[in-house]
Amino acid sequence: MVNTKGIGITVVSLLMWMGAGSAMAEADTDGRQVRSASSEGHTAQTGQAGESGVQARPESPVWVLEGDLAGKLQTMTTQEEDTFAAIGSQRSLGYLELVKANPDIDPWLPGDGTRITLPRKYVLPDSRREGIVINLAEYRLYYFRDGGVQVFPVGVGTDDNPSPITDAEVTLGVASPAWYPPASIRAEYEANGEYLPRMVPPGPENPLGPYALILSEDGYLIHGTNKGFGVGTQVSHGCFRMYNEDITGFAHQVDKGTPVQVIHQPVKVGMHNGQLWLEVHRSDETYTEAEKEELWQQVTERLAAFTDNVEGLEVQRRAVELAVDKADGIPRMIGERVPQVASRDGDTAVTGERPEQVSTRPSETSPPSPQRWF
Numbered sequence: 001m002v003n004t005k006g007i008g009i010t011v012v013s014l015l016m017w018m019g020a021g022s023a024m025a026e027a028d029t030d031g032r033q034v035r036s037a038s039s040e041g042h043t044a045q046t047g048q049a050g051e052s053g054v055q056a057r058p059e060s061p062v063w064v065l066e067g068d069l070a071g072k073l074q075t076m077t078t079q080e081e082d083t084f085a086a087i088g089s090q091r092s093l094g095y096l097e098l099v100k101a102n103p104d105i106d107p108w109l110p111g112d113g114t115r116i117t118l119p120r121k122y123v124l125p126d127s128r129r130e131g132i133v134i135n136l137a138e139y140r141l142y143y144f145r146d147g148g149v150q151v152f153p154v155g156v157g158t159d160d161n162p163s164p165i166t167d168a169e170v171t172l173g174v175a176s177p178a179w180y181p182p183a184s185i186r187a188e189y190e191a192n193g194e195y196l197p198r199m200v201p202p203g204p205e206n207p208l209g210p211y212a213l214i215l216s217e218d219g220y221l222i223h224g225t226n227k228g229f230g231v232g233t234q235v236s237h238g239c240f241r242m243y244n245e246d247i248t249g250f251a252h253q254v255d256k257g258t259p260v261q262v263i264h265q266p267v268k269v270g271m272h273n274g275q276l277w278l279e280v281h282r283s284d285e286t287y288t289e290a291e292k293e294e295l296w297q298q299v300t301e302r303l304a305a306f307t308d309n310v311e312g313l314e315v316q317r318r319a320v321e322l323a324v325d326k327a328d329g330i331p332r333m334i335g336e337r338v339p340q341v342a343s344r345d346g347d348t349a350v351t352g353e354r355p356e357q358v359s360t361r362p363s364e365t366s367p368p369s370p371q372r373w374f
Contacts, residue, residue, distance in 0.1 A: 060150050060151065060246065062146055063150070064147075064148050065148060065149060066272050066273075067271050067272035067273065068124050068269075068271050068272060068277070069121070069123055069124065069270055069331065070121075070122050070148070070151075071151065072121055073119065074118040075117055075118060076115075076116060076118060077115055078111065078114045078116060079112055080111065080112040082110055083107065083108050083109070083110070084098040084107035084108070085229050087116075088231070089243060089245075091118065092152060092245070092246055093118060093119070093120075093153055094154075094231055095107070095229065095232045095233060096139060096232050096284070097138070097329055099285055100281075100282065101116075101117045101330055103326075117330075119329055119330060120151070121331050122279070123268040123270040123278070123331045124270060125263060125265050126263075126265060126269075127261050128259070129144050130144050130259055131144060131169075131259035131260060131261070132170070132258060132259065133260075133261045133262075134154060134156075134240060135263055136156050136157075136262065137264050138266070138281045138329060139154055139156060139234075141240065141242070150250075152246050152250065153232035153242075153243070154231065154240045154241060155225070155232065155236050155241035155242075156233075156236060156240060156241075157234065157236050157237060158234045158235065158236070158237075159234070161236070161237040163236070163239070164220065164238065166217045166261075166262045167259070167260075167261055167262075168217040168220075168259075168260045168261075169259050170214070170222075170254055170255070170256055170258045170260060171215065171257075172213070173211065173213055173252075173256075174211065174213075175211055175251075177202065177206070177211075177223070178200065178202055178206070179199070179207060180198060180200075181196055181198070181200065185237065208221070208223045208225075209223055209224015209241075211224055212251075213254060217260075220238055220239055221240070222239070222240045223239060223240070223241065224241070224242060224244040225242070228243055228244070231243050234284075266283070266295060266298065266327075267295060267298040268280075269303065271310065275336050276315065276335040276336060277331050277332065277334065278299065278303075278319075279329060280323045280327045280328075280329070281329045282295070282327035282328075292325075295324055295327060296324055299320060299323075299324055303320070310337060311337075312337045312338050312339075313338075314335050315335035316334055319332055319333065319335070320334050
């Protein structure tokens with residue numbers, strides 16, 4: 001029995017293991033995607049339909065790292081019965097990331113023949129590129145493997161029960177976990193007029209799903225779920241929920257001791273082939289002015305840091321404004337490193353005109369605030 005004290009979760013396993021290494025991967029023809037033996041184009045047997053509710057489906061792609069970027073924006077055409085929740089479950093995407101990437105489309109009735117964006121292009125988080133990195137601000141888990149990265153949506157803790165910012169590691173894998181809910185969670189159910197037993201056995205009603213990875217951060221797990229809709233949103237008591245189809249394959253790839261970095265980065269900036277890219281995430285479907293102001297401040301600080309470390313960067317103000325105004329999690333190219341030539345006196349001179357000024361506010365009539373030439 002493993003007793004995790006932080007949020008009172010206790011799990012009992014029918015099988016425990018220390019994760020095995022993943023299969024070798026091969027490069028895709030366009031150089032962007034690495035496919036394992038069971039990835040896109042093949043069927044990955046991630047489990048059988050039954051008590052766990054796990055269905056076989058293609059494994060999430062392993063994307064080649066391209067500087068600070070990975071992945072590729074994709075699209076699909078919806079059918080009459082489609083919803084964003086169902087599409088997310090079928091394609092390993094979070095509900096909120098689909099909503100933010102497609103703001104003018106009804107997530108519950110997109111309609112037959114509607115073209116939607118699948119947000120699978122990423123600016124990589126500012127972190128060590130090893131093991132597991134969970135970015136709470138975008139509800140995504142990055143798994144660095146085979147020289148590339150897999151990206152999965154995850155459900156994270158609510159404001160009342162937040163997930164921890166931590167640098168931990170995987171200590172144990174648990175198959176078919178039983179759940180012993182703590183008194184605090186049983187009290188929540190009772191207050192809502194619901195009954196919750198002292199032990200929930202493995203099966204379709206178990207909130208831990210078919211597999212769980214126990215972390216060294218006391219009380220926290222990466223696990224499956226009996227409520228797939230919560231994946232990709234703030235919904236848990238602090239643990240990290242994955243689709244059952246994702247955790248089934250993922251749990252067997254992860255070794256004991258794999259590092260797990262949990263961060264909160266709503267603003268990500270990165271370089272690829274001399275181009276500067278920006279990705280901004282609002283926290284929910286709604287977008288308040290207060291949150292926009294906070295994101296503008298973070299963008300300004302991140303861009304200032306880049307201009308201190310990368311010479312010759314020119315930033316396009318309008319592209320920055322668009323990224324912050326939308327905050328939809330779609331990476332945008334906002335500038336580039338311009339060529340430099342030597343002047344007659346031997347000093348280095350940057351070609352091109354001086355770029356436009358970027359402030360923490362998009363309005364031209366804004367009062368004085370932190371500003372910088374980029």
